[in-house]
Amino acid sequence: MSLAAAAVLEYDYLIVGGGAAGLSLAYHIAQEPRLADKKVLLIEPEAKTQNDRTWSVWADEPGVFDGIVAHEWRKIAFRSPGFERVIDLGRYRYKTINGLDYYRFVHQALAENPQFTLVQAQVTNLKNTKRIGTRAVTSAGEFTARYAFDSRPPNLTQLRQPDKHRYLLQHFVGWEIETEADVFDPTTVEFMDFRGEQQHEARFIYVLPFTARKALVEYTLFSETVLPKAEYEAAIREYLNNTLGLKSYRITAEEVGAIPMTDHPLPARVGQHIVNLGTRGGRAKPSTGYAFKRIQQHSARLVAALATTGHPPADTTGDKWQFKLFDTLLLDIMQRRGESTRDIFRQLFERNPVERIFRFLDEQTSWADNLRVMNSVAPGPFMRSIGQVLRGRPGQRQ
Known part of the structure; x- marks a missing residue:
């Protein structure tokens, strides 16, 4: 990986942000032989030298970053008044990765790959262009690329529509x-x-x-x-x-x-040539906040399409509408009566095998299992939130 000079340069792919999502996509590209001829520019505003966060996932199969897992567990405990259970995860494992280990691992992989260029800079403007694809204006100069992948956090303060979304x-x-x-x-x-x-x-x-x-x-x-x-x-x-x-x-x-x-619609892409990543692309699960596995799945989906067709997939995320609805309903309950969340999770863990809960949260359950999950919790709070969704207004605490 080389350092770029401040000038107008053309790349195949431009990745904005070197956090979990940006580095995930870069690493997946580096591991795809069919994309070995692509020039990739990674723009990151600051060096990642601190262990600023940890990411945890549950998984029932090997993952791309298993080599840097800090620890893994075979059991989890759920506790609430009147119900406590230590649960064997069966074929699942719960894993944690330290941020600094992740940054170092990916940067080392990219440093050994000449197709990647790193620029430490702030992106002040990113837009689609007619002739090339995308143009980024940064504190280190302007750069162009066929496609850009933007992982900057969304400005939800400016986007807020509290009369429509949660x-x-x-x-x-x-x-x-x-x-x-x-x-x-x-x-x-x-x-x-x-x-x-x-x-x-x-x-x-x-x-x-x-x-x-x-x-x-x-x-x-x-x-x-x-x-x-x-x-x-x-x-x-x-x-x-x-x-x-x-x-x-x-x-x-x-x-x-x-x-x-939030259930605020975060666009998966902006125009034809800019794809949003991470939180900006809605990869944080709205009802739980878990994002790391969803980021890896998104990266794999994008890279598979780029390698096969030369373009990002038309449906960049593959999200299913029914799980978006489930997320909205739980967010509405949290907003109206946050304390009832405890009872909902207690019912989930008391009345469902952990494998079903994990598949449901991973958005991999069938319609039959979705019904089993919904039937395992008290219907009252969800019925009231369904009413709020049908009225097009988020519920408010009374």
């Missing part, structure tokens, strides 16, 4: 801690611990135990606005002190994030 966040603060005694079960992810006060929202503790003495402990909410940081930290301390009985521990790292969860 806008929530999955927001969290996490501490990676170390203890002096064995505290955690390193075989089991605390997937959702809803036993704390909900405060009219969906609030839970999430724990990734790496060893008996080391874990990432997060306080996570589904709601419209973020909290003062001290409130997340107080909830984590409450869990560590009162649930786990910890008197002393050492905080070794911190993770803070806010993932958009």
Whole structure:
């Protein structure tokens, strides 16, 4: 991978952004022999030198980035008042990848590939052109390409239409801690611990135990606005002190994030030659916030079409309308009565095998299994949200 000079240069593909989505597409292109003659420009505003996030996935088959998985688990725990269960994942595994490991791995692969060029710059304008395809105006000059793939975060503040769509966040603060005694079960992810006060929202503790003495402990909410940081930290301390009985521990790292969860239509492409990636292209699952696996599937779909036809697929995502509706209904419930989310997830985990839940969240279930999932939860909240959808108005808390 080379560094480009600030000039008007022409490439086959231009990738804007070097986060999860941009690097995923670059890596998939690098692994496709049929695209070995394509020149690819990756534009990233800043070097990725920090472990700024982790990504977790459940999977029942090998993944592209299994070689850098930091840890994997065979069991998850779900906990809420009146119902707790530790669930064996069967053929599934729950896996976590550290951001810095991911950045280094992909950049190393690209550095060894002469078809890739890296520019560290801000993109100020990206548009379709008649003659070439796309043109990017950046702080390092102008660049043209046949196709551009844009992974910059969408500006939902400007796009908001609260009378038509639902806008929530999955927001969290996490501490990676170390203890002096064995505290955690390193075989089991605390997937959702809803036993704390909900405060009219969906609030839970999430724990990734790496060893008996080391874990990432997060306080996570589904709601419209973020909290003062001290409130997340107080909830984590409450869990560590009162649930786990910890008197002393050492905080070794911190993770803070806010993932958009919305049914606002995020376009899969802009014009003929610009394809949106990541959150900008709707790859964060609206009802859960999980994105990493969806990003990999999107990258594979795009690269397969580019290698076969020379063009992105007409349907760039392959999303199915019924799952968009399911997401909208759950978002509406979260917006109207966020505390009822706990009961919905409790019913899901109490009345369905985990394989069905994972397939449903991966949007891979049949109509028969979709009906089984919907019949496993109380119909009242969903019927009210169906009414809101039919009226074309998001539900509001009364």
